[in-house]
Amino acid sequence: MSNKILVAYASRTGSTEGVAQAIGKVLVECGTEVDVCEMQAVKDITPYQAVVAGSGIQGQQWLPEAMQFIRTHKAALASKPFAAFLVCMTLAMRNGEKYRTHVAEWLAPVRVLVRPISEGLFAGALDISQVPSGSHLSHAEGRRCY
Numbered sequence: 001m002s003n004k005i006l007v008a009y010a011s012r013t014g015s016t017e018g019v020a021q022a023i024g025k026v027l028v029e030c031g032t033e034v035d036v037c038e039m040q041a042v043k044d045i046t047p048y049q050a051v052v053a054g055s056g057i058q059g060q061q062w063l064p065e066a067m068q069f070i071r072t073h074k075a076a077l078a079s080k081p082f083a084a085f086l087v088c089m090t091l092a093m094r095n096g097e098k099y100r101t102h103v104a105e106w107l108a109p110v111r112v113l114v115r116p117i118s119e120g121l122f123a124g125a126l127d128i129s130q131v132p133s134g135s136h137l138s139h140a141e142g143r144r145c146y
């Protein structure tokens with residue numbers, strides 16, 4: 001096993017990628033070797049000494065590919081330090097901080113699979129021009145209907 005830390009992210013419009021890069025930068029400044037990668041590009045996490053994984057929130061949930069990442073790597077994640085984070089607009093709202101306890105529960109499905117040693121809740125950004133037209137509706141409604 002290397003001394004590297006993996007920072008894996010799932011992002012639709014870039015803000016979670018930005019948070020992941022910022023986390024990676026801090027870890028590098030602390031003297032750690034870090035890979036910052038999109039979750040879907042990660043095949044094997046066994047070489048890493050620790051993993052930080054985060055997703056943008058849609059419909060009060062991690063993105064589907066982020067949950068799939070946890071399911072796929074559940075056993076390996078459980079055997080090493082694992083931290084989870086989310087990025088959402090609720091915390092970017094005025095008075096958003098008062099919703100932190102509520103927002104923290106959006107990580108509950110992750111905790112059920114693998115208990116993180118640390119959790120991060122970050123304010124995101126929403127550039128509506130970056131959201132694929134119509135796809136957000138079918139995505140969100142698909143979750144409710146099926």
Ligand SMILES: Cc1cc2nc3c(=O)[nH]c(=O)nc-3n(C[C@H](O)[C@H](O)[C@H](O)COP(=O)(O)O)c2cc1C
Pocket residue numbers: 010011012013014015016017055056057058059060061087088089090091123124125126127131136137140
């Ligand atoms: C279709 C859609 C659904 C969203 N649902 C929520 C939500 O339920 N709660 C919330 O706080 N933010 C929600 N957001 C805001 C995103 O979580 C926020 O813009 C985040 O920064 C996006 O991360 P990304 O740029 O990495 O994709 C939603 C955004 C979109 C486009």
